Amino acid sequence: MALLLILLAPLAAAGFALLPLDRRAAPLATLAAALIVLGLALSVAAAATGGRVEAFGGALSCDGLGALVLVLVAFVGSTAALYSWGYIGHRPESAGGTRLYYCLYNLFILSMVAVPIVSNLALVWVAVELTTLISAFLVGFDGTPEALEAAWKYVVLTTLGAVVALLGFLILYWGSQLEGAAPFTWAGLVAAAPHMPPALLWPAFLFILVGFGTKVGLVPMHTWLPDAHSQAPASICALLSGVETTTALYVILRLFPVLGAAPWLDARPWYLGLGLLSVAIAALLLVFVRDFKRLFAYSTVEHMGIILFAAGIGGADAHLGALYQIAAHSIAKSFCFFAAGLAAMAMGTQEIAAVRGLARSAPLPAAALIAGALAIAGAPPFAVFVGEFLILKGGLAAGDYVTIGLFAGFIVLGFCAILFHVNRMVFGGGSERARPAAPLSCRAGLALAAIPLFVIGIYVPPALFALLRAAAGALGS
Amino acid sequence: MRVERKGKMLARILYNLLQAAVVVGFAPLVEGVAARLKEIVQSKRGPSIFQPYRDLRKLLHKDEIVSEYSSWIFRAAPYVAFAAPIFVALLIPVLTRYPLFFAFMGDMLGGGFVLALGGFFTTLAAVDTANPYGPMGASRTRMVGFLAEPVFIVVFLTVSFVAGSTIPYIVQTRWVSPPSNFFEPSHVLLMIAFFMLILAEDGRLPVDSPAGTFELAMIDRSKSLEFSGRGAALMKWAGAMKFFVLVTIFLNVLVTPWGLAQGMGAGEVLLAIPLVLFKMLLFVLVLVVIESSLAKLRLFRITEFLGAAFVISVVAMITRLSAI
C-alpha cells in the first residue's frame, strides 16, 4: 500500500500544480507531496531491511538496495522542493512557467521513485526513459541558447543509450524464456541466469552497460553530462546529479548478481575498467574546468566511476563502501549544487575566474561552498571519505594493488583540483559590495540538506547501517 | 550418331551467330522504342520507333570528314567500339539457357574487359580530336567509370561466389535456381545496384541526359561529337549495342531466365527472340518511368549516386554470404 501511495502522491501534486491558483499553491503542494513520499519511503526502507516488500501480487516490490535508492530520491526530492520555492520564486518567471516547472518537477520525482519499486523489467526501462524525457524541459528551463543546446544533447544522447539498453533487456528476456516461462523481474533473472547461454548473457550485459552507462555519465559516454548538469536551474541540477544518475547506476548494479549467478562469466574487469576510466578522465577534466557548476558535474562523473569501480572489486567491504558512497554522494552533491546555486545567484555568473573573495561578499554561500567542496572531494570527517576508505580497504584485501594505487592517485588529483578552484573563489580579495541575501526557503533547504551531510560521516544510525547491509546483500557479496 | 553430334555442334555455332545478329539488328530498335516511350510519358507524340535505323542509313551514306591532326586511334575507334559489344554478345545468354559454342571463350570478367576496351578506345579518340569538349567529356566518363568499377566488381564477386563459376550461363542457372529466390534480399539489392550501374554506364538520367545537346553538360555523348559519316553511324550503333548487351546481362543473368530457349530446336530458339524482346520492353518501360521522374544530378553528386550503388551491392553481398 505504501508503495502505491509513493507513486500516487507526486502524480496528484503534478496535477494540482497545473491549477491556476495562488503563487504559493504549487510549491506548497510539491513540498507536501515530497515530504509524504519521504515518510513513506522511510517506512518502506524499515520494512525492506528485514526482507522484500511486495504489493499488488508482485507488481510493485522493493528490497534493500531498492529501498536505499528510494530513500535517497525522496530525501533529495524534499530538500530540492524546499530550495526550489525560493530559487524559482526569485527569478522573473511567469506564473504559467512556474506552474509548468512544479508539474514537471513532480512527474520527474514520480519517474525516479518508480525505478526501484516496479517489478517488471520492461516497465523499469520505461521509467528510466521517462526520467530523461520529463527532465528535458527542466534542463532547458532557462531558455538560453546554452540551456537549449544542453537539453538537446541530454535528450538525444541519453535516449540513444536507453534504446540500446532496451535491446539488452530484450535479449535478457529472450534468454530467460528459453527454459520455460520465467517472470521478467530482477529475482526471476537471477534464477534463470545459470541456464542462459553465455552467448546471450554477455552481449545483453554489454548493451545495457553501454546504454545505461550513457545515462549514468560514464566515460566515454559522458559528453552530455557537464552541459546538462550545469545549465539546469540549481534545484534541478541537485536532482540530476544527486539522484537521477544514481537510479540509472542502480539498474547497472542490479545486473551484477545476475552475472554472478552465471559463474563462467566475469564482469568484474568491465566494472573495474570503466569505473577507473571515469575516475581518471573526470579527475583530469576537473583541473581544467572553468565553470563551478560544471566542476560539480565532473565530480558526479568521478563518483559514478568510484561506485562502479567498488562494485567491481567485490567482497563485503568494497560492496558496503559502494553503497555507502551512493548515499554519501547523493547527499553531498545535492548540497553542493544548492550552494553553487546560491553563489551564482549572488555573483550573477557561473565562471570560476569571475568569482573572487566570495567569503567577504556573500558569507553564507561561501561557507556552504567550502563545506560542500570538502565533502564531495572526500575530506574527513565527511561521509565520502568514509566510503572511499572502505573501498580502498576492500581493494587491498582483494589484492588488486595496481588498480587501487591508480584509483587512489586519481581521487587525490580530483581532491586537489576541486579544492584549488573553490579556494580561489572563496578566499582572496574581492569587492565589499553587499549582495542580496538569499531567499529564506533556499537557506532552509540548504540547512536541511546540511544535517545528514555533517552527521553521517561521524555517526551512522543503526537503521541506516542495517539498510546498507541489506542492500549489500542484494548486490550478492 | 556422329552426324547427330556434328548437327548439334553446327546448331550451336548457328545459334551463337544468330545471337550476335539479334544484338546487332535489334539494338537500334530498343533505342527507338525507349525514345518514343519517353516522349509518350511526357504526353508528346515522339519519333517513330524505326527512326534510329533511318538515322544510321542516312549517316552511312554521308561523307566522312577526319581531322588531319588525328591519329590512327581516331580512325580505328568506331570499328573497335562496334566490335566490342558483338564479341560480348557471343559470351552471354541472349537466346538460350544452355551454353553455346563460344560460351567458354570468356567469362563475365573477360566480357567486362572487352566492353572496357571499346570504351577505352572511344575515350582516347575523344582526346585525339582538337574539339575542346572531347577531352572534357572523356575525363568525366572516366570518373563515372572508375566509380562504377567497384559496384561491378562486387556484383560480379557475389554472383560468381554463389554460383561457383564466372561463366554467365552457369551463373544464370544457379543464381535464381528455386524461383522463390527472386525475393531474396541479396537478389533484390543486387538488382537495384546493377540497375543504378546501367543508368551510370549508359549515360541515362540521373547521371547524364541522353537527349541533351548542350555540350558543356554532356558526359557520354560528347565523345562521339567529332565523328561523321560512317564513323558516326558506327559509334551510334555501338552505343545502342552496348546498352542492349548490358540490359541483356541484367535481365537474363541477374533477374530471371524466363523466355530463354530450353531445348535445341530451331523453333524454340526463334521463339525466344520475341520473348526476350518483350522482357526488354518491360525493362525499358521501367527505365523510362524512372528517367522521367528524376532530374539530372550535379556532377559531383554522381559520386554519391554511385557510392549508394556500391553500398547497396556490398549489403547484398553481406546478406548472401552470411547464408541467409
Add this chain to the structure above:
Amino acid sequence: MGGAIFALDALAGALFLLAALGVVATRQVLASLQLFIVQSLLLAASALLLGGADRSPHLLAVAAITVLTKALLIPWLLRRMVPSEVYRMREVERVLNIPSALLASAVLIVVAYAVADPLAAAAPAPFIRINLPLGIAAMFLGGLTIAVRREAVPQLLGLLGIENGVFFAAVAITPNLPLIAELAAAADVPVIALVVGMLTRAIHARLGTTAVGELSVLREE
C-alpha cells in the same frame, strides 16, 4: 507457405535496411521523414508476417500499434510542431560527406552481422537469422545518423530509427513479450517524438535555426 513467408520477411528486411541507409544519406529533411515512414511500415509488415506465421496475436497487435504510432501519429506530430520551413531545407554542410557516411554504414552493417551471429547460433528460432542482424544493423545506422546529420529533425529520425531497429529484432526474438510491456514501450515512442519536437520548436524560436549539430557553445577548455 513457410518458405514464402520467410522470403517475404527477408525482402522486408532488405528494404528496411535500405530505408535506414536512406535516412543516413539523404540531403533533404522531408525525404528523411518519408523514408522513416517507409521504414516503420516495413517493420509493421515484418511483424504482420511473423504474427501470421506463428499465429501470435501479440505480433499482430505490435504491427497495428507500429502503423498507428510511427507511420501516422509521429509524422503528424512532427509536421505540426516543427515549423514547415525546416522541412524545405537541405543540408549542405555535413560532418561526414555522403560517400564516406555510406562507407561507414557498410562497415557498421558488417559489424552488426558479426555481433548477431553468435546470438542467433546460441538460441535458434525461425526468423531470427533475418531479423536480428538487420535490426542490430538498423540500430547502428540510426546511431550513425545522429552522429553525421546536423539538422534536428534527421537526428530525431535517427533516434527513432534506432528504436525501429530494436523492435525489428524484437519481433523475432521476443514475440511473446507481455502486452503491457509492448504497450508501454510503444507509448514511449510518441512521447520521445513529442518532447524532441517541442525542443526543436523552442530551439528554432530562440536560435532561428535547427542545425543542432553546429551548436557548440558549451565545450571544454
